[in-house]
Amino acid sequence: MGEFDFLENMKDEEELLFKRCIRKLLDATFIIEDRDERLYQYLSVESNCYDVSAFLRKIGYDVVVEDKLKVAMLVQNEADLDTVGIKRSNLVVFDGKQVQMLLALWLLYLEKVGFSEEIYVTVGDVIDKCKVYGIEPAPTEFRAAFKLFKRFSLLAWDENDTKEDSKVKLYPSLQFCMDIPQLKQVMREYLPEGRFDPAETEAGEEGEDAEDADDADDAERDAEDFQEAFD
Incomplete structure (x- = not known):
């Protein structure tokens, strides 16, 4: 019998549903129960997830499926991580401002996780959190980033409502955009100078500026606390 004979049955x-799941995963990386209930419920059945995975493993x-958070996601097949000629799976490369805004959204999500099943913030909350970290995206940059995040099922937002009190729903998929080592690296690269300085995290370095070191430690703790919240 062929490897994909299950398709015939x-x-x-x-x-x-099988085809829609595959196309959705390839297009948007995440399938969330809150947004695509039928597709998530299909993948939450172990045999269905196995079949979809078997099909996708042929292309790396x-x-x-994270049952606790109701998120299904496309990931790189571990068997192909070191295969020459197969690039690491990346559907989109966020620019610097978008990565900075993504960090602000992560921190807002972390602050509210555990208080309710659904996590909402306002556009004003996001703007204020960005300002704390020295991030000031222009209105056009803000809108473009939010549209992209919405496409990849990281948040839900009414694009026609741009007032500061408009609601933004944050999805648990925010947790899985990058692993903690990647998150720390992004913080080093994209947070404004002085907010996360790798040199200042080395113990015993002479002449270290205490205030900036505290900022760096806080940023790193934010990343570690975010991981621990879901372990």
């Missing part, structure tokens, strides 16, 4: 509805991907 699918009912029409199952085959449609895999699927992981």
Whole structure:
């Protein structure tokens, strides 16, 4: 029997969900129950997830379902991580301002996680958090970043409502955009100078500026606390 004979035995509805899951994952990386309930419920069945993963492994991907957070995601197949000629899976490369805004959203999510099942902030909250970290995106940059984050199921937001009190729903997929080593590296590269200085995190360095070192430690603790919140 062929490896994908299971496709021949699918009912029409199952085959449609199978195809939609694969296309959604390749296009947007994440499938969230709150946003795509039917697709998530399909993938939450172990046998369905296995079939989708088997299909995607042929092109170097895999699927992981986080039952606790109701998130399914496309990931790099571990077997191909070191394969020559296969690039690490990246559907989009955020620019510097977008990465900075993403960090601000992560921190807002961390502050509210555990208080309610659904996490909402306002556009004003995001702007204020950006200012704390010295990030001041122009209105056009803000809108472009939010549209991109919405496409990749990181948040929900009414693009026609740009007032500061407009609601933004933050999805748990924010946790999985980067692992903690990547997050720390991004903080080093994109936070304004002095907010995260790798040299200042080395113990015993003479002449260290205490205030800037505290900022660096705070940023690193933010990353570590974010990980611990979901372990």
